[in-house]
Amino acid sequence: MRFNPPKKILNAILLITSFVIVSLILWNTNSFFRKFKEEERNKMEIWATAQSELLRLSEEQELGNLHLRVFQNNTSTPMILVNSDGSYRINNMPDVSPEDEEEIAGRIATFRSENTPIRIEYEGELLATLYYGNSEVLNKLKYYPVALLLIIFLFGAVIFFFFKTNKASEQNKLWAGMAKETAHQIGTPLTSLLGWNELLKSEELNPKITAEIEKDIGRLQTITERFSQIGSTPRLETLDIVEETRNAFDYLRVRSSKLVRFSFHSRAESLPVLLNRSLYHWTIENIVKNGIDAMKGKGDISLEIAPDPPLVHVLITDSGHGIPKTRWNTIFDPGVTSKKRGWGLGLSLVRRIVEEYHQGKVKVLSSGKEGTVMQISLRIKN
Template structure:
């Protein structure tokens, strides 16, 4: 069964793909405009070069006022006119420095020469050269698409973050509301069951049966208590992690398939962790159930505890079918499940309890298809 978030994930990728297409289209259109403007500037400079040639012409029919108007009409394109020895004859739209003018002019000639060159045949056996740069407008247009795209991507990123935080807040409300309502709904039948157990004690019924019923009622009370703590700040207390794991597994060992073997490798000395024992037991139970499902009711589960500096690591390893690497993070999403039945909330709940209520971490340490998976929990060690 696919996760209920898969469709939303696909929509996210479609949105990203569409944004990339729009960005590429914007760059292509901008590139076309830039090339068109560069061609127009080239034509303008060719006209300017021709006007320069005409200033040396002895043809009386030449309208010098028009020639001068063309030469003066260039107010945006930096240009240098040089002779065949690259000595500057004139320059326009270039600001000269107060010092080292000659060195600046030589450097500027070499710079513009490498960009755009127009050769003027003076028709007397000599040549002049027009070296020019892109106009300020063209330079701004070259930068503009990238600035525009940067702004667009920033807004997209902000939108994603806002949507993610809104989605998370909504999920939190759903979790808390569902948990509180579940605890409330369990309260009435639990009270009724307690009363029935007390009533049955007055009858001639096997005490061992009543004892088992009482255990199940207490179990329901524990479950209701756990749900009631979701959304609140349960008071943590120093607890020996080894003992907490033993207690949780002692309950689970009689309620899973006899074909599943549970092994524990705990530390010789107690390790104190500041936590809520009831909620942590819920974590162990869910991980155990998840492992049993992954092994289809047959295999081995190993709990290993080790201490590294200020961190306590709990590795939970099963011999199940494994998890694809691409799903290492997805398995913790609410709704993710591979079973035909179920809501897919077990691992999501585990992650929430470990991270939100104990300030720890849980992740898939390793997994191999057909061999099994190892989940790792990391908690801070408590210092007295």
């Protein structure tokens, strides 16, 4: 099955077009850099030709206007002219002293690595060698492709996270749709079961049988209500978190193995909190069941309610094998599970219920070989 193929094609076209545009800009900048460097080379060759003419002229001869203009116009390219007798002259290098021979030698080596030296000859005789570096404009321009590559990388990262977020949003919509459809499908046979249970009551059967059936029907109604609220904003009401937590905890205590020892403690008798009863019970059940699974069905589960105004913390502790610290945050991601047949949705739903619906916080408070402590933090209603 394919979902939203036109949208996917549009996104792909947008991504490819963007990369083509940025690549063309990068290629054009690189071409401009090479061309500018060639222009610098041509300018220096003209300067070297003028210098050759100057060196061959006798002292009595005048230097032409053209030669003067060539020398005067070159005010940007740093250069060192080394004569055949070893003497040298520097131009456009205000930060270098002509007497500092060591610095001059270092600059010559640098210029040689940047540009091929120009030999100034006359009738086969070497008069001087011109070493020149990149102008200030060229030095700034050569870093421009690096900046563009960084922009491409950042652009790619933005696109990647955009598509990742978009995909996660689509998955959330799909899960929400499946949850609502499941609730709808359960509703029809559930109504029928209610009717059949009323008929069984009229047949004068053992009341315990119909009472247990009613409990199971009530449980199915709770599950249906939970699934119907996924993907929509649930209604919150002021409830006593101590009572609601105890009810959810006791429900699991009665239905769990005798090998699991439950303990409940609250530092307050009553605390008003804005809750959705059905979803909050689901949260407690998911965390407790994960703890029981971590203990492999045998051990201690304790729950403590600790007021810390303006918050109240619900601490759920198990005696399982613990969670590596590197996974404390990832265990809440969809699809992350340590079970062979698990879907990895339990703790993901817990985080969504607590943080998105109740504006609270859920986290791993501590974990080690002695067990794990999960903490839910909600705001106390004034």
